[in-house]
Amino acid sequence: METADTRQEILIQASKLFKRLGYRATTTREIAKAVNIKQPSLFHHFPNKKAIVEEIFALSLNEAAIRIDEACRQQGSVSERLHQYLVWDFSSLHRMPMAMSAIYTGDALKSPELAELADKLKAFYRSLEDLIAQGIRSGEFVEIDPALGRLMVASITIAHLEYAEEAVIEDPDRLAREGADFVLRAFRRPEQA
Numbered sequence: 001m002e003t004a005d006t007r008q009e010i011l012i013q014a015s016k017l018f019k020r021l022g023y024r025a026t027t028t029r030e031i032a033k034a035v036n037i038k039q040p041s042l043f044h045h046f047p048n049k050k051a052i053v054e055e056i057f058a059l060s061l062n063e064a065a066i067r068i069d070e071a072c073r074q075q076g077s078v079s080e081r082l083h084q085y086l087v088w089d090f091s092s093l094h095r096m097p098m099a100m101s102a103i104y105t106g107d108a109l110k111s112p113e114l115a116e117l118a119d120k121l122k123a124f125y126r127s128l129e130d131l132i133a134q135g136i137r138s139g140e141f142v143e144i145d146p147a148l149g150r151l152m153v154a155s156i157t158i159a160h161l162e163y164a165e166e167a168v169i170e171d172p173d174r175l176a177r178e179g180a181d182f183v184l185r186a187f188r189r190p191e192q193a
Contacts, residue, residue, distance in 0.1 A: 006035065010046060011055060011098055012097050012098050012099075013031055014031045014049075014053075015099040015102065016034070016099045017030055018053070018103065018106060018108060019106070019165070022102075022106050023102075023108035023111060023114075027049070028043075028049050031052070050114065053108050053117070056098055056100065057103055057120075059096065059098070060093065060096065060103065061121065061124060063092070064089055064092075064124065065123065065124045065127070067088060068127045071085045072127050078131060078134045078138055079140050079184055079188060082180075083184050086179065086183055089157065090160050090175065091172050091175075091176035093160055093161055094172035094176060099165045100161045104154075104161070109121060125154070129147060129149070140188065140189065142187060142189055149187065152186060156179060
């Protein structure tokens with residue numbers, strides 16, 4: 001018998017299979033089996049595997065894209081704006097029950113049918129690079145190629161995702177602050193550290 005939580009369980013189990021097998025190799029039959037439902041029941045919740053990935057991606061990126069854009073447009077210290085964004089982002093990611101890292105590091109975003117998601121991620125990255133560039137121009141951040149800075153932040157974010165998938169996190173807010181502090185120490189000029 002299916003419960004109201006079946007949809008979320010589909011997302012959770014699919015994310016674990018995507019991490020273990022990859023997006024392309026994971027089938028809706030395997031997802032249904034992992035959730036302990038029949039494959040036709042899965043289609044009452046999601047029309048296909050692509051829709052499952054889109055939902056997982058939306059849960060991790062939609063609000064983040066809004067918040068990074070807001071951070072770019074706000075006034076004041078770039079260090080504070082980036083730090084606040086990262087604390088929120090890491091804390092949110094630590095609270096998600098899904099294995100999110102594979103969506104970003106696996107084969108999903110390389111699939112032609114998910115090109116729109118890859119484009120959304122690129123737009124998010126452009127905003128992050130813009131914020132880093134603002135920090136460089138204001139003299140708060142060391143001189144660094146903003147694209148490299150973005151890759152560094154993305155790597156720390158993936159590390160947080162992978163840690164959340166492997167560990168029981170008792171205080172996600174503390175862990176998020178520690179991660180954000182770590183990133184800011186890398187960007188700040190020595191005289192501002």
